[in-house]
Amino acid sequence: MPHVTTRDDVKLNVKDWGKGRPVILIHGWPLSADSWDDQALAIADAGMRAIAYDRRGFGRSAQPFDGYDYDTLSDDLAAVIEQTEAKDVTLVGFSMGGGEVARYMSRHNGKHVTGAVLIGSVVPHLLKSPANPNGVDSSVLDQITLGIKEDRAHFFAGFFKSFFGTGLLKHPVSEEVLEWARDVAMMASLKATLGCANAFATTDFRGDLSSFNVPTLIIHGTQDQTVPIDTTSRVAAKLIRGAELREYDGAPHGLFATHKTELAKDLLTFLTAHEKHGAQVPVA
Secondary structure, eight states: OOEEEOTTSOEEEEEEESSSSEEEEEOOTTOOGGGGHHHHHHHHHTTOEEEEEOOTTSTTSOOOSSOOSHHHHHHHHHHHHHHTTOOSEEEEEETTHHHHHHHHHHHTTTTTEEEEEEESOOOSBOBOBTTBTTSBOHHHHHHHHHHHHHHHHHHHHHHHHHHTTOOSSOOSSOHHHHHHHHHHHHHSOHHHHHHHHHHHHHOBOGGGGGGOOSOEEEEEETTOSSSOTTTTHHHHHHHSTTOEEEEETTOOSOHHHHTHHHHHHHHHHHHHHHHHTOTTOOOO
């Protein structure tokens, strides 16, 4: 598989499918680019180019000790855009990947970007604070950190049940999908897993959102227990000019698997409409 080399000499594994207008897919924590396969195939089959990469420290990318902050991660995204020679790009960020989209738009002035999609995204600010009273309490992050340090495999076994909305009476994904997700999560380094958990939980993206000057679609499940919609996407939709919010009623966090057909359809609808109306037209 091809690789991109970041400015600090970290090799990122890249999957590059199809030809046409590029769509860059940024995965969530603690998975890899493989989580995008269903949507990437639909995009490539529709005559576009689907580019997905493993974040540093995850999947088949290199596992450096440093660089798990959003400034560095957005610089990694910039390297992917530059080295794949992608122009007129639509960025699609899932969960913590939404933060990379937001930080890239501000830190890199949205260079080459003509559309954005945030799915189950942590944007604009997840952590509870006096300025963000509806956020997630810091004790939740402390519990995640403790669980990962004590027994990472056991922690992820429980984590992904909530992630995909699996319970006694609900089985939106198979046991095999749960096992696959845990196996992929275990491919990441411990340092990357902890560093990125801290980054997506604590980073405040509210200052980045004014940089969104392109058509933006926001998708989120109303029963997301991993990244609550009231704290994130419903707020982001009000702060990003012209953003469209599409809520999946009763859906959990892992929409790429639980609602993969609906998600692919909504992505293609947005991408096709975006293309028809001209990629270079910014949001007024």
